[in-house]
Each structure stands twice: as structure tokens, then as C-alpha cells.
Amino acid sequence: MKRPKDTGKLSRQAYERELAKLHEELVLLQKWVVEARQKICVVFEGRDGAGKGGAIKAITQRVSPRIFHIVALPAPTEREKSQMYFQRYMPHLPAAGEITIFDRSWYNRAGVERVMGFCTEEQARRFLEVAPELEHLVVESDTILLKYWLEVSPEEQTRRLQERITDGRKTWKLSPMDLESYRRWDDYSRARDEMFEATDTKWAPWFVVRSDDKRRARLNLIRHLLDHVPYEKAARKKVELPSRQSRGEYKEADHPFRFIPEHDWTGDGR
Secondary structure (H helix, E strand, C coil), X not given: CCCCCCCCCCCHHHHHHHHHHHHHHHHXXXXXXXXXXXXXXXXXXXXCCCCHHHHHHHHHCCCCCCCEEEECCCCCCHHHHCCCHHHHCHHHCCCCCXXXXXXXXXXXXXXXXXXXXXXXXXXXXXXXXXXXXXXHHHHHCCEEEEEEEEECCHHHHHHHXXXXXXXXXXXXXXXHHHHHHHHCHHHHHHHHHHHHHHHCCCCCCEEEEECCCHHHHHHHHHHHHHHCCCCCCCCCCCCCCCCCCCCCCCCCCXXXXXXXXXXXXXXXXX
């Protein structure tokens, strides 16, 4: 993919300012989805280290998990391997008043499964034939379907995966599969290209997010999502806190509460 013009890293201050505005809009979107009983399905795919998890966190940070459902399925069980391929994904599609976000999805078959040999070439090609038909049915069921591919440069992916090796807070993010996908950069590129060619349809197109600058990518993605959902911005009703009830005869309980220790976080004290 052709590299974009370097626009410079977005500062944390600018990022947090703009993200706060977008969070307010996401709350309005959430309200509309519930009241209008709408269904939204968002698919996140991309290279390892491209920032899918961080983008999903940015979207869901200020909204209700009862409305925004994150689906990140583990490797299939032996029973699930015997099912029709799409079967284990179908129960997670949104019902009225819900937004489902797939952190990797049925497109595993077109990517990791195909590249790593977890499925046959015939199974992968059959998936590429069937996926557009399935997504057409999803869209025809009055579900808004958005598919995002996060693309990172080889250099930035190297930096991020190296960081997962050395930063104790991020070691859980690194798996043997990440290392193998890193080695097979070109194989994944070919699989991605064939996936786009077969499944980039007018009813369910792919949208590519350049993610070398994580902050800018998250803002761009959320803005795009909001712009592609025809939600109505309902006016907020004025709310005032009511007066608290009078204390009456209630007295604080005389109980040996177990308060957790309070540490001095301003210095080196423990």
C-alpha cells in the first residue's frame, strides 16, 4: 500500500481534547441506537500490532458495555471446528438496540487460518465466495455493517512488537503467532489483497485505517464511524439533583470496616 504523507505525530493534549468531543457523540449514538432499536456491527481486522485493541478501547471507553458488546473469540474448540464455519459467529451479531464490535471476526479464515495452514486452500477460497453473500443477508436484516482494516508499516510494526518483548506491561500481548505473522509479512499481504478483492462489496465495503500514529488513527476511525451511522442527535433533557432525604433517626453503623491501606503516591514511600 502507498504510504501517506507524513503529517507528524498528534500530541497527547490535542488527542485527548478531540477524543472527549467524540466520546460525547458516541454517547448520543448509543442513545439513538437504544431508542430507535437499531443494530450496528463493526468488524476490526488488520496486521498484528496495528492497534485494533487500542482503537476498540477508545470507542468503548465512555459508553455502556450493555449496549456496546466486544466480541473477541478464542481459538475454536473441537466441537466448533466440526460446525459450519460461520456458526460460532452468528450468535454474536447484534439484536435491536445493540452495537457489536468484533475484535477479529469470521475473516480469520481469510487471514491467519489461511496463512498458517489452519484451513485448506479450498476452505479459504470457499469462504471468500460465501462471505459477501452472508454479509448481504446481515445488511438486509437492517444491520449497519462497518468493516475496518488497520494497516501499519513494517517499521512501525517492528517497533511495537519489540516493545511487547521488552515492556513488562505488554508482554501478554505477544504470542508465538505474532512472531510468525511478523516473519510472513508478504504472505499476509497477499492474503489481504485477495480478501479485499473478493469481499470489498458495495453493501459491505472495507475501510482502511493508517495506524502508524495511533492517536490520529483512533480519532479518524471514530469520526468515520460516526459519519457512517445516520443517528439523530436528540436534545439532552435538563437534569437536577433531588434533595437528599432527611437523616432522621439513622446513625452510622459501629462496625470494624476493613479499609484498604492508603499509600503515599507522591514520593517513594510504600
